[in-house]
Amino acid sequence: MAGIEFIDHDWTSFLEATTSRGPLEYFHSAMAFVDGHKGAGRQAVDLGCGGGADTRLLLARGWSVLAVDAEPKARLLLEETTPEHHRDRLDIAIGQFHDVDLPQADLVYAQFSLPFAGDHHDEAVSNALAAVVPGGAFVGQFFGANDDWADDAGVAWVDRTWVDRTFSDFTELDVDERDHRGPYGQHGATKRWHFFHVRARR
Ligand SMILES: C[S@@+](CC[C@H](N)C(=O)[O-])C[C@H]1O[C@@H](n2cnc3c(N)ncnc32)[C@H](O)[C@@H]1O
Numbered sequence: 001m002a003g004i005e006f007i008d009h010d011w012t013s014f015l016e017a018t019t020s021r022g023p024l025e026y027f028h029s030a031m032a033f034v035d036g037h038k039g040a041g042r043q044a045v046d047l048g049c050g051g052g053a054d055t056r057l058l059l060a061r062g063w064s065v066l067a068v069d070a071e072p073k074a075r076l077l078l079e080e081t082t083p084e085h086h087r088d089r090l091d092i093a094i095g096q097f098h099d100v101d102l103p104q105a106d107l108v109y110a111q112f113s114l115p116f117a118g119d120h121h122d123e124a125v126s127n128a129l130a131a132v133v134p135g136g137a138f139v140g141q142f143f144g145a146n147d148d149w150a151d152d153a154g155v156a157w158v159d160r161t162w163v164d165r166t167f168s169d170f171t172e173l174d175v176d177e178r179d180h181r182g183p184y185g186q187h188g189a190t191k192r193w194h195f196f197h198v199r200a201r202r
Contacts (some may be wrong), residue, residue, distance in 0.1 A: 011071045019051030019077050026111050026197060027054055030139035033199045034107050039063030042106040047128055048113020052078040059086040066091045068100050097124035102131035110140030121156035132202045139199045146179055146194035163196050172201040
């Protein structure tokens with residue numbers, strides 16, 4: 001997640017540091033997968049919306065969006081930064097991934113968020129995937145065992161077998177496994193990244 005600040009799971013600082021960022025490559029990849037520039041009449045869930053950058057990008061492409069995050073600050077930032085003329089297509093839910101009620105959605109977008117469900121990871125993933133309508137898509141990332149954060153308390157990691165099993169009832173599965181040393185944050189730090197960038201269509 002090059003260019004993103006991650007400060008010891010201090011999500012409030014993370015949200016403030018990232019609220020005004022532009023789209024990352026994963027967002028472009030998601031939009032390519034779902035023809036996402038034509039969002040009118042389509043429902044998205046931004047799961048772990050953080051500072052709200054991707055929620056605003058989805059709204060700008062015409063999507064209706066439910067933005068979900070455990071951090072109450074996410075609501076404040078979205079209310080401050082969402083243009084007035086997009087507000088009627090925005091809903092915000094502050095809650096945990098595994099127990100928030102999700103609408104049926106054409107796109108569930110979970111950019112580097114579900115691994116932080118920790119012990120509730122499997123329930124959180126089930127909740128996310130149950131929201132995807134037939135023909136709809138899930139796009140998100142899951143950490144692998146080699147990631148520097150994989151052993152942190154509260155972080156879940158998976159392997160390729162888990163990915164294949166978890167998405168076995170989807171009709172299309174595109175998995176891009178990355179394992180490399182790379183930058184994170186804004187202070188020249190690096191870490192080992194190991195994750196699966198998953199795009200799946202039901
Ligand atoms: C690494 S950030 C990613 C944020 C955003 N998707 C992005 O890419 O900028 C993870 C986000 O998940 C949220 N989060 C972590 N654990 C959560 C949980 N169990 N339920 C809901 N949100 C959670 C955090 O508050 C944070 O905003």
